[in-house]
Amino acid sequence: MAIKIALAGNPNCGKTTMFNELTGSSQYVGNWPGVTVEKKEGKLKGNKDVIIMDLPGIYSLSPYTLEEVITRNYLLDEKPDAIINIVDASNIERNLYLTTQIVEIGIPTIVALNMMDVVEKNGDKINTAQLSKELGCMVVETSAVKGTGLRDLIGKALEIAKSGEKTVARHKFDDEVEAAVGTIGELVQARIADGSELKWYSVKFFERDEKVREKLKLDDGLAAEIEGVIKNCEEKLDDDSESIITNERYNYISKVIQKSYKKSGRGMTTSDRIDRVVTNRWLALPIFFGILWIIYYISITSVGDMTIGWVESFFGWIQGGVETGLTSLGASEWALDLIVNGIVGSISAIFIYVPQLMILFLFLSLLEDSGYMARVAFIMDRIFRKFGLSGKSFIPMLIGTGCSIPGIMASRTIENEKDRKMTIMLTPFIPCGAKLPVFAMFIAMMFPGESWVGPSIYMISICMVIVSGIILKRTKRFAGEPAPFVMELPNYKLPRFKGVAIHMWEKAKSFVKKAGTVIFVACTALWIMQNFSFTLSYVGADRIDESMLATIGHAVRWVFMPLGFGDSWAPVVASLTGLVAKEVVVATFASVGSAVPISFTQVSAFAFMMFTLFAAPCFAAIGSMKKEFGSWKSTLFAVSYQTGFAYICAFLVNTIGSFIFRGTSAVKPKVLDISLMESSSENAVVNGDIVLIVFGALIVVALIIGISGKFRSSKKYAELSR
């Protein structure tokens, strides 16, 4: 029988780092609370019979957010053989709060005093033996980052798991509270099978915990009796029962710490000093936009642009090689066309933009790892709150610039159900990495030299998130104040190479995997549908209008007429294939465009980009939305909203644009030159100078908000003095 060991502890205390060390996996580690939103299972390195379970971080066993429920349910219902309670030793007081609860649930527990390296650096000392005696369980010093103490820890954890000796809580509350909890224990004793759980249940009944009440379903008489005991104690201590217990726990902890923790005197920490600057009321927003600008400038414009040339010549070489290879093997013309143009050509059109994305993600993960991202949520809260969103919504959206799926999952850290659902709905509005090639292609072909287009897409997406926030808050489904913003901020630290490297590797891997599976299949299917009719006869490039793709496009193209790109079938088909993966939109244009001319006007091209930006995301993202909403009804509502919103935006762009620019070159149809795709790098998505201007403008906006806020607050004080 396999032994199950669970890792539990506060958010951001190093559980996943330890999990990776113990199991040899490479789960993503970030420096903010709530990176792990799902439990993960792994096998101990070198011992397949031991299963290690990584759980989302929790502050207490009374859950507040969704991912905390996962942890509580796992610990209480699935009963691991042992719990390793990871305690951030540099923040021991708060961390032990959870420990006092874990030792009550009657599962063999061992405490890992993690981040001991930080404690030692601060010059503090912890008396482990004393701590172990007080807590009633073994305590081992570790540093997951450096990998020290882990062998000792896992050895002892296995020992207690095998012996099955249950940890018994040693802490005592105040006499009054202890008496009340004891009385409740006597009342419910008969209902609890396992005696070691009695303390836990008694305390939970005292706290009026709903989940425990539902689970045991006491009859009315008994429930009333318990309520009497609680009321009595509450009156005596003049507080509600939950707060009484919390206070008792903290009282107990401060006693324990007095005995076992030796602090060297220290004033302001480095993190405090950095926070003084980066969250300063004047500097916060300018610093944030400045950092973003540097990142986009380096990754997209300067270094990123150079890499495009390399990827191009690499794929050109592959394409040429494959062609000569296949010709020498005597491949038929259509097989040659399928492989060289249908597959290699389409995929390379997408791959051109991968290096830029990689560099972008490198910087974003550096920011994450340093601890700055958590501050960004705090800074943005002030702006988002004005529009009915919480600052916590910003993190999923920032993650969504890479891919909407992890962005949607990251919404779990938002405790308010309505805010969470709205964030899930709006995260796909942020242009993800897969949509970037679509915009890059259009900019290169339809807007050469007009480099305001790229940055404007980011600006429009953020504005539309805010507009949607305002609209949705007026509906019954989302009405109400945004949830209060409460978030622990991690210490700043130097990013670790290993963590950043894992992040980059995962990104590259997922891209290659996507290209090799979904996109590969989609490209093959596209080629077939483009070259065969519904009667399954080969039509080729000459009779492409009879192909399956054209037939489908013709059938639904009237829907897109008002948007300006329904005159021919190709753009219609491209916006449908985008549901498979947004990169396939580019592949569709590359594939169809090499056979038949596709024409756009600048206005209809912009409308097409707007539609792609906001319309339903790819199937994978829709699936992940369904998973997070938990119902098809909400998912359907979200997808309809997104598509409807996209339709209206594109319609407005086309109608207003056609009116304003009538008679100019902006409404003159132009054929998409597919051969241009290879040289699109020159005018890549975001051009340096323009980025400079846009972020400069953002900084000005930020300053205006800051100044107007200053005036408003001075008015508030005026009211107070009156």
Add this chain to the structure above:
Amino acid sequence: MPLTFAKTGEENYIKKILGKDDTKRFLESLGFVVGGSVTVVSELGGNMILSVKNSRVALDKSMASRIVI
């Protein structure tokens, strides 16, 4: 007085936490307990970064004003 009036860098002691809901419980589990000390690290338009029990916690204005010092 509410915490929103506290000066940056000054150590204060919590007298009371107003209200009765999940958020109060969450604040308590984060270390905001009556009698405990709290220091304002930074303030941004009413939103605050606080140092409590050796960790840093960010709160929006409405939350900060519920903590009485």
